[in-house]
Amino acid sequence: MNTIVALATSVGRSAIGVLRLSGDDSLSILSKLTQSESDPDPGRAILRSIRDPRDRQLLDHALVTFFKAPHSFTGEDIVEISCHGSPIILRQLLDVILSLGARLAEPGEFTLRAMSNGKLNLSQAEAIRDLIDARTTGAARQAVRQIGGELSNRLAPLKDELLTLIVLLESSLEFAEDDLPELQATKVHEAIGLLRERLAGLAQTYDVGHWVADGIKATIAGRPNVGKSSLFNALVRFERAIVTEMPGTTRDSISEEINIKGIPVSLTDTAGIRQAKDHIETIGIERTHRAIADADLLLVVLDGTIELNEEDHLLLDQARTTRSVVVINKSDEPSFRNPNAANHPDVNPLVVSALTGSGLDKLRAAILAPFGSVDSEAVGLLVTNARHYDLLQRALEAVDSSSDLMAEKASEELVLVGLHDALRFIGEITGETTTEDILTQVFATFCIGK
Numbered sequence: 001m002n003t004i005v006a007l008a009t010s011v012g013r014s015a016i017g018v019l020r021l022s023g024d025d026s027l028s029i030l031s032k033l034t035q036s037e038s039d040p041d042p043g044r045a046i047l048r049s050i051r052d053p054r055d056r057q058l059l060d061h062a063l064v065t066f067f068k069a070p071h072s073f074t075g076e077d078i079v080e081i082s083c084h085g086s087p088i089i090l091r092q093l094l095d096v097i098l099s100l101g102a103r104l105a106e107p108g109e110f111t112l113r114a115m116s117n118g119k120l121n122l123s124q125a126e127a128i129r130d131l132i133d134a135r136t137t138g139a140a141r142q143a144v145r146q147i148g149g150e151l152s153n154r155l156a157p158l159k160d161e162l163l164t165l166i167v168l169l170e171s172s173l174e175f176a177e178d179d180l181p182e183l184q185a186t187k188v189h190e191a192i193g194l195l196r197e198r199l200a201g202l203a204q205t206y207d208v209g210h211w212v213a214d215g216i217k218a219t220i221a222g223r224p225n226v227g228k229s230s231l232f233n234a235l236v237r238f239e240r241a242i243v244t245e246m247p248g249t250t251r252d253s254i255s256e257e258i259n260i261k262g263i264p265v266s267l268t269d270t271a272g273i274r275q276a277k278d279h280i281e282t283i284g285i286e287r288t289h290r291a292i293a294d295a296d297l298l299l300v301v302l303d304g305t306i307e308l309n310e311e312d313h314l315l316l317d318q319a320r321t322t323r324s325v326v327v328i329n330k331s332d333e334p335s336f337r338n339p340n341a342a343n344h345p346d347v348n349p350l351v352v353s354a355l356t357g358s359g360l361d362k363l364r365a366a367i368l369a370p371f372g373s374v375d376s377e378a379v380g381l382l383v384t385n386a387r388h389y390d391l392l393q394r395a396l397e398a399v400d401s402s403s404d405l406m407a408e409k410a411s412e413e414l415v416l417v418g419l420h421d422a423l424r425f426i427g428e429i430t431g432e433t434t435t436e437d438i439l440t441q442v443f444a445t446f447c448i449g450k
């Protein structure tokens with residue numbers, strides 16, 4: 001295998017920057033950089049001077065670590081060079097390494113090599129990417145579990161069960177003159193039903209899992225001055241310590257991502273949209289409509305100190321037809337009215353004060369409520385990857401068709417088609433039956449250096 005190199009740490013100034021090489025020439029490239037005859041002990045970091053072999057120019061003093069094949073992440077010889085995190089030095093060093101015969105790694109190529117060498121399967125490789133991309137503790141925790149092989153471990157007995165059924169049906173095809181005896185047919189049918197339940201149970205976890213991985217988009221809507229921005233700020237401030245920066249946002253942006261029980265929730269304050277230019281109330285409504293068309297949740301804010309008007313009622317109508325939470329704000333005001341004043345019994349409003357923070361805990365819980373029991377920190381293993389979910393669904397459909405055919409007492413040959421399909425779909429999750437195309441697609445979503 002030719003030797004690949006990439007920056008393993010993020011681009012930019014930092015205390016340390018790590019360049020990683022993998023492949024047959026890793027060690028010889030290292031010895032040219034360190035001008036050293038003796039090979040470093042595998043797995044042990046040593047301090048070396050790094051020079052450009054072309055002019056013996058000293059580039060940096062770095063900690064270098066050699067991992068000898070097959071005992072490395074990729075299963076190949078790996079060298080890691082931990083330099084000072086100066087973009088200039090790292091760039092120079094990268095150029096020198098390229099001049100010594102290594103080539104730049106493609107996105108995910110280290111992980112792809114690890115997979116090709118049997119170090120991990122496809123779902124574990126994807127989980128590494130998901131861990132790096134995780135925006136909350138919940139998403140990170142699920143990814144770590146999947147790197148550990150939990151998903152593959154859950155799939156293994158399902159595959160075994162499928163294989164057992166396939167072998168049974170195929171042998172009956174080969175050896176028996178007639179169809180399966182009645183008793184055995186019933187047992188097979190039952191076993192298929194059980195398998196279906198287990199597959200469905202796993203697939204169902206995606207209901208929660210995809211919110212954990214992809215996050216919830218919540219739009220705050222309400223007429224001017226009800227306290228949308230105040231509520232937005234209060235929710236964001238609450239999370240300030242662990243809030244993740246959204247790329248490209250500025251201080252006065254209208255979207256921020258907060259973390260509620262491990263779920264990334266992207267909050268959008270439509271007041272910010274309105275501020276640009278808006279004299280007519282209906283324009284605000286229109287913009288809000290557009291903002292919520294894209295949202296997973298509508299957070300309607302009412303002002304408890306004033307009468308509801310037409311705009312409030314329009315939003316409440318909207319709230320009833322989509323996932324929503326309705327809050328009545330300004331509960332700290334003496335003129336605050338009974339929430340029933342909203343007179344929309346089916347929206348069940350929450351009473352809050354953006355000013356004092358009262359009711360915000362309940363609001364945070366209510367934001368998650370429409371998404372099922374989304375406490376990602378308390379639940380077990382979740383399917384978080386759309387590709388995995390899609391394959392589980394297809395496996396489920398295949399098993400269903402086999403089950404229907406069993407019920408109709410169709411021939412074993414027909415029943416077998418669905419079981420074989422299901423086995424193939426499950427195999428695609430872990431990469432055993434995956435085509436080159438799918439691998440290319442999956443690894444294209446990795447970052448370079450992973």
Ligand code: GDP
Nearest residue numbers: 224225226227228229230271329330353354355
């Ligand atoms: P928006 O136009 O809906 O974004 O409303 P703002 O957040 O700008 O708030 C409008 C006014 O209501 C401001 O003067 C806020 O200080 C005030 N306000 C917002 N929330 C509360 C609250 O919970 N209690 C009280 N007493 N005033 C509030």
